[in-house]
Structures are given as C-alpha cells and as structure tokens.
Amino acid sequence: MRQEVSSRTVLAARKQFFQHARQDRPLDALVPEPILRSWQRCQERGLDSAALPRLEPLTAHELSAIAERHERLRRLCRPEIESLYADAMQTGCVVILTDADGLILDALGHADFAARAAQVALRPGVLWGESTTGTNAVGTALVEGRPIAVHGGEHYYDPHGILSCSAAPILDPYGHTVGALDLSGPAAVDHRHALGLVRMAVAQIEHRFFDEGFGGRRVLRLQADRALLGTAREGVLVFEDERLVAANRTGLGLVGADWSALGAARAGELLERLPRADGETAALRGAGGQPLFVRLDGGAGASHVVRPAIPVPAPRETGPLLGAPEREAIGRAVRMVDADVPVLVRGETGTGKELAAREIHRLSGRAGGPFVAVNCASIPETLIESELFGYEDGAFTGARRHGRKGLLREADGGVLFLDEIGDMPLALQSRLLRVLQEREVAPLGGGRPVKVDFALLCATHRDLRALVEAGSFRQDLYFRIAHYTVELPPLRALADRAVLVRALWRRLVDDTRLTLSEGCERRLAAYGWPGNFRQLAGTLRALAALAEPYRPVGEEMLPADILAAPTAPPAPAAADTLDALTVEAMRRALDACGGNVSQAARRLGVNRSTLYRRLFHA
Numbered sequence: 323m324r325q326e327v328s329s330r331t332v333l334a335a336r337k338q339f340f341q342h343a344r345q346d347r348p349l350d351a352l353v354p355e356p357i358l359r360s361w362q363r364c365q366e367r368g369l370d371s372a373a374l375p376r377l378e379p380l381t382a383h384e385l386s387a388i389a390e391r392h393e394r395l396r397r398l399c400r401p402e403i404e405s406l407y408a409d410a411m412q413t414g415c416v417v418i419l420t421d422a423d424g425l426i427l428d429a430l431g432h433a434d435f436a437a438r439a440a441q442v443a444l445r446p447g448v449l450w451g452e453s454t455t456g457t458n459a460v461g462t463a464l465v466e467g468r469p470i471a472v473h474g475g476e477h478y479y480d481p482h483g484i485l486s487c488s489a490a491p492i493l494d495p496y497g498h499t500v501g502a503l504d505l506s507g508p509a510a511v512d513h514r515h516a517l518g519l520v521r522m523a524v525a526q527i528e529h530r531f532f533d534e535g536f537g538g539r540r541v542l543r544l545q546a547d548r549a550l551l552g553t554a555r556e557g558v559l560v561f562e563d564e565r566l567v568a569a570n571r572t573g574l575g576l577v578g579a580d581w582s583a584l585g586a587a588r589a590g591e592l593l594e595r596l597p598r599a600d601g602e603t604a605a606l607r608g609a610g611g612q613p614l615f616v617r618l619d620g621g622a623g624a625s626h627v628v629r630p631a632i633p634v635p636a637p638r639e640t641g642p643l644l645g646a647p648e649r650e651a652i653g654r655a656v657r658m659v660d661a662d663v664p665v666l667v668r669g670e671t672g673t674g675k676e677l678a679a680r681e682i683h684r685l686s687g688r689a690g691g692p693f694v695a696v697n698c699a700s701i702p703e704t705l706i707e708s709e710l711f712g713y714e715d716g717a718f719t720g721a722r723r724h725g726r727k728g729l730l731r732e733a734d735g736g737v738l739f740l741d742e743i744g745d746m747p748l749a750l751q752s753r754l755l756r757v758l759q760e761r762e763v764a765p766l767g768g769g770r771p772v773k774v775d776f777a778l779l780c781a782t783h784r785d786l787r788a789l790v791e792a793g794s795f796r797q798d799l800y801f802r803i804a805h806y807t808v809e810l811p812p813l814r815a816l817a818d819r820a821v822l823v824r825a826l827w828r829r830l831v832d833d834t835r836l837t838l839s840e841g842c843e844r845r846l847a848a849y850g851w852p853g854n855f856r857q858l859a860g861t862l863r864a865l866a867a868l869a870e871p872y873r874p875v876g877e878e879m880l881p882a883d884i885l886a887a888p889t890a891p892p893a894p895a896a897a898d899t900l901d902a903l904t905v906e907a908m909r910r911a912l913d914a915c916g917g918n919v920s921q922a923a924r925r926l927g928v929n930r931s932t933l934y935r936r937l938f939h940a
C-alpha cells in the first residue's frame with residue numbers, strides 16, 4: 323500500500339516537474355528534497371528524462387584493469403558485500419560496489435533480478451554517475467555525500483523506474499570519497515530496510531580502513547557506550563602529535579566535529595585530555611562535556627602497525643573447510659594436475675568450486691606459477707576469444723586496441739581455471755580443444771603460435787553430459803576435460819554441519835568475544851542453504867555485525883526463513899562412541915581457547931594438524 327501511494331505521488335511530481343504542468347502543490351511536498359535537487363541538476367545539464375541514457379560500457383579488459391586499481395577497496399569491502407549478498411539472495415536484489423565516480427566494479431546478487439538490472443545496464447563496467455545516468459542512488463549519494471534511497475519514478479530516466487536502490491558513499495579516514503555501496507531491487511518490492519543495511523555495511527567498511535595501521539600515530543577509539551568499544555560501531559580519531567589527522571564519521575560525530583577539523587583541530591579542543599597509557603580505557607568528557615569512554619592504541623614509540631582493539635585472532639586458515647571424502651578427492655586432483663591431466667570441479671553455486679581449484683593449485687607442483695581464473699559466464703561472448711587467446715597489434719580497428727597476451731599465455735607455468743565452462747560458446751570450445759591438443763596458442767590477427775604450458779582446471783554447476791546431449795557442448799572437449807571430476811556436495815548434504823558452522827564463524831570473526839549461542843548454531847546447521855557456503859558466510863558476517871561482546875548471538879537474531887526451517891533431529895545416541903567423545907572433547911578445548919587451534923592442541927597434547935583434521939575435515 324505504502325509503495326502504491328508513494329508511486330502515485332512521485333508520478334504527480336514527475337508530471338509537474340517534467341511537463342511543466344500546473345503547480346498544484348509545492349514539489350518538495352511530493353518528493354524528498356535531495357531527489358528534487360538532483361532532478362534540477364540533471365535538467366540543468368540538459369539530460370532528457372524520456373530518452374535512454376547514453377552508456378559506454380567498458381570492455382572486460384578495461385574493467386579488469388580498473389578493478390585491479392581498486393583492489394584494496396574491493397578487498398576491504400568483501401566481507402560486507404558477502405553479507406549483503408546473503409540478504410540480496412533472499413529479497414531478490416543485487417549488491418553493487420562502485421568507484422568514486424559511480425563506475426560499477428562488482429555486482430552480486432539474485433540471478434533473476436541481475437538479468438533485469440542488466441537490461442538497464444546496472445552491471446559491472448557501466449558508469450552510474452549522476453551527470454551521465456541521471457538521478458540514481460549511487461550517483462546522487464556521491465554528489466550529495468550521504469546515504470540516499472531512490473525508488474521507482476524518483477529516478478531521472480524513465481526506464482530506471484523499474485529499480486529501487488539504496489546507496490551510501492564510502493569515505494576513507496581522510497574524508498575522501500573512495501566509492502559507493504548500493505543495494506538495488508525491483509521497484510515493486512518494498513525494501514524498507516535496505517538503506518539501513520547499506521549504512522551499517524559502510525560503517526563497517528570505513529572502520530576496517532583503520533586496521534591497516536597509521537605508522538606510529540596515536541589512534542584513539544571512543545564511544546559513549548563502553549560495550550561498543552572494540553566493535554565496528556566505535557568512533558576513531560587519529561592524532562599526529564596533538565593534531566587530528568584522520569577519523570571516521572562516528573568519531574567526528576562523538577566530539578561534535580566534521581571533516582574540516584582534519585589537520586586543524588588539536589586534541590585539547592575535542593576532548594578534555596587524552597588517556598595517559600596505551601591500552602587503558604578511560605572515562606572522560608568531550609570538549610562539550612559529554613561523557614565518553616576512550617582507549618588509546620599506539621603512541622610516539624609505538625610499533626609501525628596499530629594494535630587492534632580486539633583480542634588478537636588466531637592465524638587465519640584460508641583454504642576450504644572440507645569433509646574427508648572431498649579432501650581425498652582434492653588430493654587425487656592434485657596428482658592429476660601434477661600429471662597434466664585436466665580436472666573438472668562440479669557443484670552447486672557457492673559450494674566452493676573456485677576455492678577448491680585454488681587449493682588444488684596451492685598443493686600442486688605448479689604452486690609457484692600463476693593461477694589465472696576466467697569466468698566464462700561473465701565475459702561477454704564477443705570478448706571471450708580475445709581475452710583468452712590475446713591479439714596482435716592492429717588486430718582490431720580502433721585506436722584503443724593494442725596487442726594483448728591473452729589469459730592462456732598468462733597462465734603459462736601455472737594453472738588456468740575456466741569457471742562456468744558450460745557457458746563457453748561452441749566456436750571457442752573448438753579453439754580451446756586445439757590448444758589442449760597442440761599445446762600452443764595463436765593470437766587473433768595472425769600472430770605466430772606460441773608454446774604454452776598450463777594445467778587446466780574447469781568448473782561448472784551444470785550437467786555437462788546433458789549439454790553434450792543437447793548439442794551445446796562438444797563431446798570431444800567434454801572427454802578431454804572431465805577425465806577426473808571432483809564433486810563438491812551441497813552444504814545441506816555435509817555431515818556435522820554444526821562443526822562447519824562453528825569453524826567458519828571462527829574464521830570469519832576475529833573478535834573471540836563474539837560467539838553464537840547453541841540454539842543459533844543448531845538452527846544454522848539445520849537450514850537448507852540454497853546458496854551453500856557463500857550464503858552461510860554472508861549470514862555469519864551479518865550476525866557478527868549485530869553481535870555484542872560476551873553475549874552469544876541468540877536465535878531471535880536469525881533471518882526469518884532460517885527460523886522457519888525445521889530444526890535438526892536430536893543428536894544420535896551414537897554420541898557416546900569413542901570417536902564422538904574424542905571430537906566433542908576437541909571442540910570443547912577449541913571453544914575454551916577462543917578458537918585458537920594451536921593453543922587447543924597444546925592443551926590436549928596432540929598435534930595441531932591432528933586437531934584441525936579431526937574437527938574441520940572429519
């Protein structure tokens with residue numbers, strides 16, 4: 323209902339604004355002020371709202387060069403993108419990361435909506451800045467410098483009326499805009515929580531900027547609520563000598579300052595004093611008299627890297643968490659790769675096919691060589707050939723085309739990973755087959771063939787045999803790449819999922835004070851996880867964002883569809899077998915040591931590898 327009323331109002335506002343009809347009501351009573359301001363900016367630029375926006379998508383090659391330049395931003399945003407992705411899968415949305423100009427770097431989400439969004443060019447490589455694409459959440463949030471939701475007809479261009487988008491700019495510790503995060507879905511669906519989710523995710527990302535150290539400067543963490551110190555909801559102020567040089571928005575807000583204070587304000591103007599000792603939590607007052615809890619990390623003589631305010635995490639394990647059969651299958655795949663036999667990894671989306679492929683590479687004799695991953699489904703069909711095989715100078719008309727080596731040659735000495743191989747066009751399948759037979763690549767444009775030496779790993783979520791029968795996959799290529807297949811089972815089919823949930827939580831959440839309650843773990847273990855590990859990881863990250871230190875996350879914080887799923891049957895009586903008792907003792911030791919595997923192994927008097935194998939790969 324709310325959606326209907328608002329879309330009627332927006333329609334009236336559009337009529338008044340774009341058709342210069344009678345001014346029945348002041349426009350700012352019909353649409354939010356930031357939207358109106360944006361419409362006016364677009365009109366002044368001469369954008370025609372009834373036309374199609376002028377778009378110049380980047381080529382896959384240009385996009386990958388830009389994405390590489392923004393590697394740090396993408397890495398810092400990854401945990402939040404994955405947790406928003408879990409939400410997006412449930413609400414039929416896409417999560418989008420852009421650079422500071424509004425160029426889409428990553429878009430991840432529900433396939434149905436992603437396909438519709440692509441029709442209005444809401445996809446990687448396309449610029450959604452306001453000056454080209456009119457009023458839209460990303461572009462307008464970047465211009466206005468604050469989080470903004472743009473629903474349906476509030477978009478400047480008519481075709482964008484199918485979208486409902488919420489975006490927030492991402493600021494670095496110096497107040498510079500480095501990108502924007504956006505959650506977009508169909509306009510017909512009410513996404514009232516989207517802006518809140520995006521805002522929270524951006525606060526976490528901005529907080530993470532401070533993890534990378536400030537070279538001996540003094541980093542002050544502050545909060546009015548002591549329990550929030552050490553969490554992503556704390557404020558941060560960085561001082562060089564006594565001068566404020568970096569901050570996050572919460573920190574500035576708590577001392578009543580804004581970005582203009584950077585480089586100008588001195589500590590004494592913001593707080594009654596700085597705490598005397600490193601690591602000491604002090605109760606003091608802001609310059610305005612407001613009570614605050616503060617803690618200082620690092621100082622004049624401090625080491626180069628800022629000490630984290632949360633307990634030091636155990637070193638991270640990064641490979642996949644696997645059951646014993648899958649670990650064995652991966653071991654066999656490593657032997658195949660070492661013998662130059664191609665390997666196919668099969669599994670539903672999110673089961674960890676790429677992670678498994680990276681693990682095979684890491685364990686193989688080619689670990690010292692490159693791992694080159696190509697997603698055959700995400701590169702436009704017209705570009706796959708040149709991306710893979712490269713091209714000579716002048717192979718194309720147009721000044722931008724310089725010769726390119728191609729990914730097959732870039733994988734030389736290492737592993738080429740062809741993800742979603744089932745989506746490779748038939749003509750290219752023939753070319754690939756020839757390369758595999760002859761072990762040489764001829765670039766487009768008639769260059770001399772070059773010898774290549776790479777091991778081939780392919781992955782698919784499809785039934786390749788059925789594609790062969792349907793005539794869309796070459797049988798000879800199928801036989802060539804599917805000598806040995808690693809089947810990754812869906813998460814719901816794995817044994818002992820509670821152990822997996824706990825292990826993944828420990829991996830993803832550095833702060834050992836944050837834990838899941840038993841009931842919550844049970845619910846998570848019982849759920850069907852259509853998005854498999856990816857969805858589970860996203861959900862765990864979202865729960866971590868809501869968790870408070872020393873208060874185990876309760877079931878009530880779980881998303882509705884997980885709560886609605888039936889819970890697991892009670893543990894089997896076999897729990898009293900010697901094996902089950904051993905594993906239970908190991909789990910308890912691990913919990914007692916805050917997830918630190920080395921410490922737990924020492925306590926039990928067993929090898930670290932034994933503990934790891936029994937708990938995580940059992």
Ligand SMILES: Nc1ncnc2c1ncn2[C@@H]1O[C@H](COP(=O)(O)OP(=O)(O)OP(=O)(O)O)[C@@H](O)[C@H]1O
Pocket residue numbers: 404641642643644669670671672673674675676677678741783826855856857859
């Ligand atoms: N076995 C696992 N252990 C821990 N994390 C995992 C595991 N499998 C997947 N993940 C996590 O889930 C996410 C998705 O993994 P990955 O991209 O490898 O899946 P995929 O099967 O290749 O997905 P898609 O088919 O959609 O490309 C990643 O963040 C990865 O770290």
